[in-house]
Amino acid sequence: MVVVMEERATEEQIQHVIAQLTEMGFDVHRSTGALRTVIGAVGGNREADPRLVEVLDGVHEVLRITEPYKLASRTFKPDGTVVAVDDVRIGGDEVIVMAGPCSAESETQVNTTAAAVKRAGAKILRGGAFKPRSSPYSFQGLGEAGLQMLRGAADAHQLKLVSEVMDVSQIEQVEQYADILQVGARNMQNFTLLRELGRSRKPVLLKRGISATIEEWLLSAEYVLAGGNQDVILCERGIRTFESYTRNTLDISAIPVVKKLSHLPIIVDPSHGTGRRDKVAPMARAAVAAGADGLLIEVHCDPDHALSDGAQSMFPSQFDRLMAELRIIAPAIGRSICLEPVARRGWGH
Ligand code: PEP
Ligand code: MN
Secondary structure, three states: OEEEEOOOOOHHHHHHHHHHHHHOOEEEEEEEOOOOEEEEEEEOOOOOOOHHHHOOOOEEEEEOOOOOOOOOEOOOOOOOOOEEEOOEEEOOOEOEEEEEOOEOOOHHHHHHHHHHHHHHOOOEEEOEOOOOOOOOOOOOOOOHHHHHHHHHHHHHOOOEEEEEOOOHHHHHHHHHHOOEEEEOHHHOOOHHHHHHHOOOOOOEEEEOOOOOOHHHHHHHHHHHHHOOOOOEEEEEOOEOOOOOOOOOEOOOOHHHHHHHHEOOOEEEOHHHHHOOHHHHHHHHHHHHHOOOOEEEEEEOOOHHHOOOOHHHOEOHHHHHHHHHHHHHHHHHOOOEOOOOOHHHOOOOO
16 A cells, blocks of 8 residues: 655654554555655555554555556656666656667777767667677677776766676676666566665666566566665567567557556667667657657667677767757657757857
């Protein structure tokens, strides 16, 4: 259940409600909104009588969360969550663009690409060092050496870094280098990994599973939230359908659906969503128009020679053009986006 406190509820009243819920066997999660405190009570005794809580001083109302996910639901937290990595805020007014290569391949490739995406207005560098490849014979990533290259390039260009963690055993290492830990589509239901990430202090970017329903996806987010990590960013990256022209079918409708069901920010990955670089820009524009909080886009300085996902990686010039288009679309729906290419800042000085 969710206990919505009155606007003027005192700390003492809140603590009393928490004590009562704990005594009733619930796990208690507190969320302090702009106006009111909301207390989420999960687990516990199914027969617990909500009236025992309703009558307590300072309680405005008690709601049953009917969705199977509780902490991820908007009922629990009516205000949207903003995941902050220092001054980069995902889920706020600004549309945040994360861009970079599929995989870290070399010092030069990572640096050249990082410089290009920064110049175009990206705030976060993406890049994998541990790669979940469909074939065991494909390039598997550079591991820690790749993480070092990515961190170096992110710092050199004042970017934050998102990188994938495939297994519990890699968490500690990826945490040392990355600002956001990515859980790949193939791992969306790796519950051991999700539980462990619940104990991390770093935000988690949770991709939608290849054939996951939105409810299953939100239940996976629930694992991380229930573990105590409130910073989850959802990422729609396309699902498998009968259509085979594109690599996946990008579910743009997931954006408004998730916005209604959950308070968590949602970003879109049109690169894996389409698998073709000529389709990335139109879908990125559509995602922003539909209300996405950000984008995750593969850009490579030399995509024709990329070791993974070259066909869906944009040339820097295409990415530049896309960013210029997004600067028109975002304000039209009341959002902001990095205002002008970094290279142009300072002109006139
Ligand atoms: C990736 O971001 O490079 C990746 C492997 O994505 P996904 O898990 O969505 O396939
Ligand atoms: Mn990729």
